[in-house]
Amino acid sequence: MKKYFVMAAALAAFSMSAQAACYGSGSSYNCMDNSGNSYNVNRYGNTTTVYGSNPSTGSTWTQNSSTYGNTTYNYGTASNGNSWSGTTSTYGGVTTNQGVDSRGNFYSKTCTVYGCN
Helix, strand or coil, X not given: CCXXXXXXXXXXXXXXXXCCEEEECCCEEEEECCCCCEEEEEEECCEEEEEEEECCCCEEEEEEXXXXXXXXXXXXXXXXXXXXXXEEEEECCEEXXXXXXXXXXXXXXXXXXXXXX
């Protein structure tokens, strides 16, 4: 899946999982998963910043997410060093994800209660 911005939502769910070891407060914490990835998460108002790394491979990545109304704006740097960006908007039960992945490819997906296309 090319939607790297989904990482924030996944990380939020992951941080509550029994598989993660997380330490810190609600606005600033660190987690480590079973694959050796380490995450530093900081929340300030409507903005969340995630810094990730894997000491075994030397790879690092970042994500910044800010929510204004019904839209979340995401951008960051993937482990391959390339930038990516995307938005997630929800209006009237319709969620649209679109942006550019770290390989420069545009993506767009719209989901309703009836499925996604």
